[in-house]
Amino acid sequence: MWMYDKKLEYPILIKNPNPALAKLIVTQYGGPDGELGAAVRYLSQRFSMLTPQARATLNDIGTEELGHLEMVGTIVRQLIEGLSDREIEEGGFAPYYVDHGLAVYPMSAGGVPFSAATLQSLGDPITDLTENMAAEQKARSTYEYLIRMTDDPDVIGPLKFLREREIVHFQRFGESLGIVQDYLDQKRVFAPQTACES
Amino acid sequence: MTEQELLQKIMELDFYIIDLHLYLNTHPEDADAIGMYNDAVLQNRDLRAEYTQKYGMLTSNHCVSAVPWQWIDSPWPWQKAANFELREENV
Numbered sequence: 192m193w194m195y196d197k198k199l200e201y202p203i204l205i206k207n208p209n210p211a212l213a214k215l216i217v218t219q220y221g222g223p224d225g226e227l228g229a230a231v232r233y234l235s236q237r238f239s240m241l242t243p244q245a246r247a248t249l250n251d252i253g254t255e256e257l258g259h260l261e262m263v264g265t266i267v268r269q270l271i272e273g274l275s276d277r278e279i280e281e282g283g284f285a286p287y288y289v290d291h292g293l294a295v296y297p298m299s300a301g302g303v304p305f306s307a308a309t310l311q312s313l314g315d316p317i318t319d320l321t322e323n324m325a326a327e328q329k330a331r332s333t334y335e336y337l338i339r340m341t342d343d344p345d346v347i348g349p350l351k352f353l354r355e356r357e358i359v360h361f362q363r364f365g366e367s368l369g370i371v372q373d374y375l376d377q378k379r380v381f382a383p384q385t386a387c388e389s
Numbered sequence: 390m391t392e393q394e395l396l397q398k399i400m401e402l403d404f405y406i407i408d409l410h411l412y413l414n415t416h417p418e419d420a421d422a423i424g425m426y427n428d429a430v431l432q433n434r435d436l437r438a439e440y441t442q443k444y445g446m447l448t449s450n451h452c453v454s455a456v457p458w459q460w461i462d463s464p465w466p467w468q469k470a471a472n473f474e475l476r477e478e479n480v
Contacts, residue, residue, distance in 0.1 A: 195449040197466060198400060200407070204472040247414040255407060265467040348475070359408065366415035 193254065200258040201352045205269040205345040210282030212341050213270035214300060219337070219353070220263045221297020221305035224329040230256035232310040232326060239314040242374050245367040249323075252360050259353055264295045266349060317375075320368040327361035392444045393473050399440060399447075402433040 219225045233253030240246045271284070271293050279288050286302070297305035311322050334354035338347055390398070409426045416422060437447060445459045446452035454460065464470035 194451065196403075197447055197449075197460075197463065198396065198471070199466045200400075200404065202397075202400065202472045202475060203467075204469055204474055244415050244417065248411065251411055251414060255411075261466065268467055269469060359411065363411050363415055370415065 193257075199262055199265060200255070201262060201349055203262060203265045203269060203345075203349050205266065205343070207343060207345070208272065208274055208278065209270050209341070209343065209346075210274055210279060210284035210287075212343070212346065213267045214284060214287055215340055216263065216270070216337055216346075216350075217267050217295070217298060218300035219330070219333060220260065220267060220295060222299035222303075222333075223309040224326065224333050225297075225299075225305075226256050226260040226263055226330075227297050227305055228307075228310045229253075229326060229330065230260060231307060232312065233323065235312040236319045236323070239312075239316075240319065241316040242367075242371050244370045245316065245320065248363050248367045252363065255356070255360075259356065262349055262353065266346060267295050268293075270346070316371045317368065320364055320371060323364045324361055324368070327357045327364060331357035331361070392440075394476070395436065395440050395444070397473070397476060399433065399436050402429055402436065405429055406433065 221227050230253050233249045233256065237246055237249035237253065240249050274282070274284065274293060279285055287296075290296070310326070311319070313319055313322075331354055334350055334357065338350050338354070341347060341350075406426065406429050409422060409429070413419065413422055413426060440447055441452045445463045446454060449460070466472075
């Protein structure tokens with residue numbers, strides 16, 4: 192169960208519309224390394240994860256990713272809100288507009304709709320945590336490419352915040368992986384059920 | 390404090406708490422960090438109560454409402470009216 196907090200994790204106030212930039216940033220909403228995939232990946236993997244530390248890490252980073260999904264959707268919406276027909280055409284936004292209007296739709300920058308085929312939930316804790324470390328790096332790279340595509344400080348501020356969170360999450364997943372590896376390396380003794388013998 | 394100053398203060402504390410929370414998941418024995426976490430949560434509780442009393446509901450299912458129902462009243466987080474530029478002097 193979740194509670195909704197009626198505020199963003201980091202404030203976003205974009206003054207200048209920019210449909211061309213919105214078409215790129217939407218990839219972090221529903222693209223292959225975007226926030227929706229991150230949230231679904233971690234919140235699905237947590238059901239079969241080992242150790243209290245790693246379970247909590249998946250649960251809570253997955254939850255934070257939902258907040259990041261909201262932030263990216265906010266950036267996209269503020270970049271396209273109130274566009275005129277001329278701005279839509281000149282910004283190369285017409286193909287998006289005819290399919291989705293000025294709404295936010297989970298898709299990649301190339302127009303591919305969101306797909307769970309971009310993520311895994313395998314149930315092997317080493318495999319899943321290693322996938323997550325790679326996922327955080329892929330998202331970090333994508334944020335860096337996006338930052339290079341704009342000089343608008345209103346957009347760069349939240350993108351830099353989101354990029355930094357990828358680095359922190361990578362760190363926490365790495366620690367979780369170490370904890371799970373130590374747990375699996377422990378020698379475990381299974382005692383016979385003597386209570387039933389008497 | 391204005392509404393915006395108070396909201397920024399709460400957002401700063403929330404972020405500090407989120408980050409400490411993730412750290413504590415993998416460092417559950419760090420007593421100093423747990424102390425920092427507890428202090429921040431208690432301070433945040435007071436600020437959130439003040440915000441709710443003065444400006445309206447912040448968290449679903451945790452805030453009481455005046456009449457009429459206040460939840461639908463204030464702008465939503467994605468709307469420009471709910472947002473602001475970070476003020477360095479408050480950080």
